[in-house]
Amino acid sequence: MSADELCSLLRQCSDDGTKVTVVGGNTLRGMGFPPSGDELGLETSALKRIVSYSPADLTVGVQAGCTLKSLASRLKREGQFVPFDAPKTGEATVGGTLAAGWLGPRRHRYGRPRDLIIGSVIALADGTLAHAGGMVVKNVAGYDMSRLYVGSFGTLGVLVQANLKTLPLAQTARAFLAPLPEGTRSRAMAQVRALAVEPSAALWIDGFEKEIPGEPGAEGRLFILLESSDALLERATRDLRSAIGRAGVPETRIIDARARDMLDGIIDAYVSTVADRSMTYRIACLPDRSEVCVLGARDLVRRFALDADAIADIMNGDVIVRASRLETRDLPLKLQVLDDALHQAEPRARIIAGDHPSRAAFNVWGNDPPAIARMRALKSRFDPHSTLNPGRFIGGI
Numbered sequence: 001m002s003a004d005e006l007c008s009l010l011r012q013c014s015d016d017g018t019k020v021t022v023v024g025g026n027t028l029r030g031m032g033f034p035p036s037g038d039e040l041g042l043e044t045s046a047l048k049r050i051v052s053y054s055p056a057d058l059t060v061g062v063q064a065g066c067t068l069k070s071l072a073s074r075l076k077r078e079g080q081f082v083p084f085d086a087p088k089t090g091e092a093t094v095g096g097t098l099a100a101g102w103l104g105p106r107r108h109r110y111g112r113p114r115d116l117i118i119g120s121v122i123a124l125a126d127g128t129l130a131h132a133g134g135m136v137v138k139n140v141a142g143y144d145m146s147r148l149y150v151g152s153f154g155t156l157g158v159l160v161q162a163n164l165k166t167l168p169l170a171q172t173a174r175a176f177l178a179p180l181p182e183g184t185r186s187r188a189m190a191q192v193r194a195l196a197v198e199p200s201a202a203l204w205i206d207g208f209e210k211e212i213p214g215e216p217g218a219e220g221r222l223f224i225l226l227e228s229s230d231a232l233l234e235r236a237t238r239d240l241r242s243a244i245g246r247a248g249v250p251e252t253r254i255i256d257a258r259a260r261d262m263l264d265g266i267i268d269a270y271v272s273t274v275a276d277r278s279m280t281y282r283i284a285c286l287p288d289r290s291e292v293c294v295l296g297a298r299d300l301v302r303r304f305a306l307d308a309d310a311i312a313d314i315m316n317g318d319v320i321v322r323a324s325r326l327e328t329r330d331l332p333l334k335l336q337v338l339d340d341a342l343h344q345a346e347p348r349a350r351i352i353a354g355d356h357p358s359r360a361a362f363n364v365w366g367n368d369p370p371a372i373a374r375m376r377a378l379k380s381r382f383d384p385h386s387t388l389n390p391g392r393f394i395g396g397i
Helices: 001-014 068-078 095-100 145-149 185-193 230-246 259-270 289-305 333-343 357-361 374-384
Strands: 019-025 038-044 048-053 059-063 117-123 129-133 158-165 172-181 202-208 221-228 251-253 278-283 307-313 319-325 348-352
Touching: 001 038, 001 117, 001 129, 001 158, 048 068, 059 068, 059 095, 068 095, 095 158, 117 145, 117 289, 129 145, 145 158, 145 333, 145 374, 172 230, 172 259, 185 202, 185 221, 185 289, 185 333, 202 259, 202 289, 221 230, 221 259, 278 289, 278 333, 289 307, 289 333
Parallel strands: 019 038
Antiparallel strands: 048 059, 059 158, 117 129, 117 158, 172 221, 172 251, 202 221, 202 307, 278 319, 278 348, 307 319
């Protein structure tokens, strides 16, 4: 489907009242309220070209249906990248990742994808093709419309093309895995946050043994990724091992081969499910509160006789907690009661994965934000007939 064909289809749907569900790689299908099933499915997978790429200018224009893996492979040949850090890069699309507003574990160092978008082409609900920004990295006077669509969950328009700033890819990457003995978790996390050479990613992991490699200790395990020049990497490695040793962690495994692939595998685990018997939440915390938050959420899951797997992003504060149970008896009720209790403790908790049939009844986006009235006004302005992804976003937008 070309951009013109996409606009024609949207114009027809808007005119005859047909609702549309926009689908990219469907890798984040566990986010948002599920579609009702009456909508027309609109896939962007045919829009997969890299339209323009200027390595010297550090800019790339890519169609929305291009997979993250395809884009990364092209940029890597020039020693560049865009830090999407989203799950399942072989299927995930640029458009779907931006629409979902996905936030990865390297954003404290490289920025969020929305910070790197410099232009866009959007198909609006009435079939209009709207352009914003361009292919030049510059300061923008006024509001940058391209950023408005990032994180809007496809409710304001269908992304056709994104123009992005690219970043130089670090010369070397090295990963570290460390099992944590009893009584070392808090000290180890504090030592990692205080490192002179900032890690590109630092995660505390409890559970996820089937999805994430590494032998766990009594208090879980650490995964740390360093990215830098060869010379700086050796100094950073010494500092990291000394810091973790001071925390009482005796063993650290160093992995040089496919270190970034290990990070990709952990991000895949963020949205991994236990068939249709699990629900995964993401909670935004301040970095120095992430340990308290993740332990509280994990213990709350266990209080309802559910299995808990958890990840805490030491640098950014994100908390991932998956609740599951192999037995299906009473599972819908347990998950519903957990959902209520978790949102009492963490009102901003959002569901990011879960195929359980009862997910539609949960508070999947967390409590409505203070800006919900303005969000509804924007939806009414951009999509007055509620054609695009109706009812799937925050507050039922």
